[in-house]
Amino acid sequence: MASLSNQTTCPYCGVGCGVSATTNDQRVIAVSGDGEHPANRGRLCVKGSALHETTGPEGRLLTPRVDGQEHDWSVTLDTLATRLEAIIRQHGPGSVAMYLSGQLLTEDYYVANKLMKGFIGSAHVDTNSRLCMSSTVVGYKRAFGGDLQPCSYEDIDHAELMVLVGSNAAWNHPILYQRMVAAKAANPAVKVVLIDPRRTATADLADLHLALKPGSDALIFNAILAALAERGALDKAYVESHTEGFEAALESANTTAGNLADVARKADVPLADLEQLVEWFCTTERTLTFFSQGVNQSSSGTDKVNSIINCHLATGRLGRPGMGPFSLTGQPNAMGGREVGGLANQLAAHMDFSQAEFIDRVGRFWQAPNMAQQEGYKAIPLFEAIERGEIKAVWIMATNPLVSLPDANRVRRALEKCELVIISECMAHTDTLELADIVLPASGWSEKNGTVTNSERRISRQRGLVPPPGEAKHDWWIICELAKRLGFGQAFDYASPADIFREHARLSGFENNRSRGFDISALAELSDAGYDALKPIQWPVHKQAPEGTPRLFADGHFFTPSGKARLLPITPQAPSQQPDSEYPLLVNSGRIRDQWHTMTRTGRAARLLQHHAEPFIEIHPLDAKRFKVTHLQLAELHNELGRYLGRIRISDQQRQGEVFIPMHWTRQFTQEGCSGTLFAPMVDPLSGQPESKQGRADLRPLNMRWEARLLVRDALALDGLPGRGHWWTRVPLSNCVSYRLADAEPVENWQYWCETLVGTPSLWLEDLSNGRFRAAGIRDSRLEWILLVEPNHELPDLGWLDAQFARQIDLDTRRQLLEAKAPGDQVSGAVICSCFQVREPDIIAAIQAGADSAQALGEQLKCGTNCGSCLPELKGLVDTHADRVKSE
Incomplete structure (x- = not known):
């Protein structure tokens, strides 16, 4: 059967990228970006690029x-x-x-x-x-009279100031982030501000990063509103003609955030940085404010949303190109x-x-x-x-x-x-x-x-x-x-x-008469063929706007009873979950670059698990000393609700007193790695959205006696794993399944351990004085399993080992298995560029050989030339290792 190319939409984040998929024999065999889709213009992030690797009947639910x-x-x-x-x-x-x-x-x-x-x-x-996004829904409804996001992606191309609040767009909305990068490259005068407790990959684009105290976002935007009034930067005509509630909103802003020095102290940011943000916001008309889960996932998320909207309404900065309060949606x-x-x-x-x-x-x-x-x-x-x-x-x-x-x-x-x-x-x-x-x-x-x-x-x-x-x-x-x-x-x-869509479109226009902002009634009479051929279009789509509407509120009309937008008085609130002497660390959760939600799909693609292959706990160096944990050591976060096990990653990009954990791992992929066990069900009283960015916990090291890598042809049930204090993670590879294992209990007889779990070893190598044991099971010249027990965290790379499960094992290969590496040089280390599988050692070697920029690395190794998600890390490696080369 000939391959057929088809246009569809990516099922991951809210960017909504167009995808061209190639099928063969009723399977998707390749994907690429749809160059005609306006959301992505042909680009895909690493998750989207791997979509074809996550389809097929394997691992699917097939029968009721x-x-x-x-x-x-x-x-x-x-x-x-x-x-x-x-x-x-x-x-x-x-x-x-x-x-x-x-x-x-x-x-x-x-x-x-x-x-x-x-x-x-x-x-x-x-x-x-x-x-x-439910806090955004309520915030938009309170301000605009409907759940109406006013902006368009094309506003990025016109903005002169982009403020990202609680958004790691570089990892969570990477194609949109690359559009921001392109806009700044086209106009270097564009300013970018990141407001986020962590210094994430998104900070690579930022001219200014405010690493604020978690939960103090509304305080920052109240300060901006107060400063707009004080410095004469309001659009008084717009406020008078198109808004209501301004005086009460301003009074609240003046009361809670009228003194910048006081705000800087409460938000724990340098006063000079806060003053710079205020100055840019007051003097830049084309301001686009992006916000995401760092704002929404809060017990006061709705108020945070409205504090942002207030600043845009007070300056009339919406309904025109390059400006507006822009919610970046999480799901497709x-x-x-x-x-x-x-x-x-x-x-x-x-x-x-x-x-x-x-x-x-x-x-x-x-x-x-x-x-x-x-x-x-x-x-x-x-x-x-x-x-x-x-x-x-x-x-x-x-x-x-x-x-x-x-x-x-x-x-x-x-x-x-x-x-x-x-x-x-x-x-x-x-x-x-x-x-x-x-x-x-x-x-x-x-x-x-x-x-x-x-x-x-x-x-x-x-x-x-x-x-x-x-x-x-x-x-x-x-x-x-x-x-x-x-x-x-x-x-x-x-x-x-198509029948359902037509009914949905008819209801949107039913007794509407422009009383509701959502209206796609112009699509209600689409034929089946018209539905099949429907091109991407922005609502509202009605008689007055049959081609769609890029941005809302250009006419100053809103969907409140008065037809005016509302500013809301905002009193900033601290997070409900607060650290104390028993649970002294604040816990933040979120996505990582190559995974999606609970990994039911992305966990099927081997290359998406090579950037971060296991749950981790990112912690500031001073906190690592305080809690007596070391880099790459296993540790436990715990509180009255549950516990979370992960590997320590020490980073000065993390605020002191706070830790970050990924939200993705489940019992299908690890033991006790579910972030949700640590967060209390505290919610915003208006939106009902849980506070999933501010939990609390204590931390203790897990003093494991050994760590190992076990590769097996078929997945194991690890409930019966020998030992009492064990830990494991699972990573599907192309030809086998890899497990990372550790235990607080010593193993007296490794051969017996193998027999209990995977079978009698066909060959083994024992060096117990150095904490090393290697063994493999081979049947009919086929590798069934291999165990590598090592005295440190740096276990051998998996690429060559994985390939052996697809080959006949001869005598030479048996010897190489015990060495756990291919003949000759073998590159191991973290995968930085998942698109092209480029590892950190190769990147460092290229830098040491003279590649002094991310662009030069891309020209030499291709890394960073597809979705661009790894560019911040590439630049970080250049900064680190190019400086070392110069100093030498």
């Missing part, structure tokens, strides 16, 4: 299951309908809940909300977007989910439960017999209701709450108690899936067909390129088939996602 037994779809859906009807009959509609995901397509989201809120009659429908369809009412306090088409008129309108449009009348439980209260037995059935779709929610151990206890746990999932192994009563195999990326909406309100098609494997079905189909069995067939008689 009920109570652990496989069944066909008819039996499974009949059983599901019967059990749900019994629970609803006995306990009422409010005993049933859904927990959805920004990974769903808009069409999936739409029918899920329609079924629950309109036909079953339960508003207990929330989404993991609650953990991501977090915004699409918000459009159709994916949050528990929302209804479809940007309506909600705040007005009886909205509830009536949506109910009439749907002809819904059981329209929910009040908002449901947000994510944290939802799982609390499950734990206390109020919610008897929960349907979890395309998400992994046992890992992503705070107080993860409590979430586990809640689901263990739940009468009926239904899970729609595409992967065969997730932490949450282990607790399912009914399992529904769902289609995944490259199989799904529908739409997503990115951070700039751009609707793009995610196309089905290959058929789902096994018995996997599309989520919209599963929901509609259940609805038919519950007696609602006429309302869910959709033939395709």
Whole structure:
């Protein structure tokens, strides 16, 4: 079969990059950036570039299951309908809940909300977007009268000041970050400010970095608002004509942040740096303020969002090129989910439960017999209701709450108690899936067909390129088939996602009359062919804007009752979780460069696990001394909720008294590496968004007696690992599975240890006086496993060893296995450029040979020439090692 190239959209971050995929024999075999998509202009980050490595039937959920037994779809859906009807009959509609995901397509989201809120009659429908952008939703609604992100990516090309707040865009939105880099290169006069407690890779672009005390963002922006007024930098005409609430907002700003020296002290930033930020903000009209999870994931996230918006409204800096408060969305369809009412306090088409008129309108449009009348439980209260037995059935779709929610151990206890746990999932192994009563195999990326909406309100098609494997079905189909069995067939008689999209578009314009900002009614009459060919377009898309709308509010009209935007009085609040004598460290969590959420997809691509292959704890050098931990030593963070095990990484880019941990690792990949176990379920009272950036913990070293690398042909169950104080991580490679092992207990007989876990060694090398043991199992000239016990952390590189699992093992190779390296030189060390697999030693060697810039390294080694995510690290290595060469 000939290869076919198809256009679709990346399923990772909210940038919403276009992807050209090549298929062959019903598999995706290659991907590249879609040069015609305006979000990425042909570029892809390393995660997007590896998409084809994460597809295929291996590791997929292929068959429906009920109570652990496989069944066909008819039996499974009949059983599901019967059990749900019994629970609803006995306990009422409010005993049933859904927990959805920004990974769903808009069409999936739409029918899920329609079924629950309109036909079953339960508003207990929330989404993991609650953990991501819900504070922004409330902030935008309070200011603009709707969940309306005003900016466009093209504003980056016009901005003169870019302020990034709580955003490590270089790693989390890398293609958008590279657009910022290009804009600054084209106009060196552009200023970039990073406001973030950590000096992240994004700081490489910044002219100024304010490493503020966590939680003090609103204090900084109150100070800016006060300074704008003091220095005569307000747009008084705009404020008078288009806003309300300015006087109260300014009074609060003056009261809480009128003295810059006091603000600098409270925020723990140098006064000169704060003064420079204020000066640039006051004197630069084209100011674009990006904010992300560092702002949103807070117990006062909504107020932080509004403190940023206040500064833009006070200067009239929105609705025009190069300016505005720009929320960088975390997930590919977090915004699409918000459009159709994916949050528990929302209804479809940007309506909600705040007005009886909205509830009536949506109910009439749907002809819904059981329209929910009040908002449901947000994510944290939802799982609390499950734990206390109020919610008897929960349907979890395309998400992994046992890992992503705070107080993860409590979430586990809640689901263990739940009468009926239904899970729609595409992967065969997730932490949450282990607790399912009914399992529904769902289609995944490259199989799904529908739409997503990115951070700039751009609707793009995610196309089905290959058929789902096994018995996997599309989520919209599963929901509609259940609805038919519950007696609602006429309302869910959709033939395709195009049918659902057209209904969604009609509802957006239904009795709208420009009273709601979200309106895509011009797309309501798309034919099937028109839907299939739909090009990326920014809403609103209606009669007055049939080609879409790059930016909002150019006319000064907002969607509040008065038609004016609101400034809000903001009183900055400290984080709810505060360190104390028992738990003295503040814990921050977040993404790393090459991984996505809970690694169910990215964990399948071997090259994406070579930049950071295991959970870690990043800590300041002085704190490392204080807690008696050393670089690369294993250690434990713990508090009253749980514990987290990781390898120490000492960095002066981290503030003293604070640590950073990645959010990705699960029980599928490590033991006790779930960041969610350390965070209390403290939430913003307005948005319900958890405070996942400010936890607290104590730290202690894990004094392991040995560490080892174990490579095996097939994955192991490590519950029976010999020893009592053991630790492990798993890394899938191309031909085998690699485990990193350690234990606080000594091993007296390594050969017996091997026999217990993997089998009798075929060859071994013992040097116990130096803490070294090596052994391998070979069967029929095929390598089955190899164990490398080393006295230090620097274990041999895996590339050559992995390749041996695909080859016949001859006598020469047996000797090389015991040496754990290929004949001749072998480069080991961290992979810095995942796109081209360029390792740190090669980069350092090139620098020492004269490559004195990231550009020179790219010309020589290709590193940094694809997605650009590694450029900050390349520049750091140049700075470090070029200086050493000069000093020598």
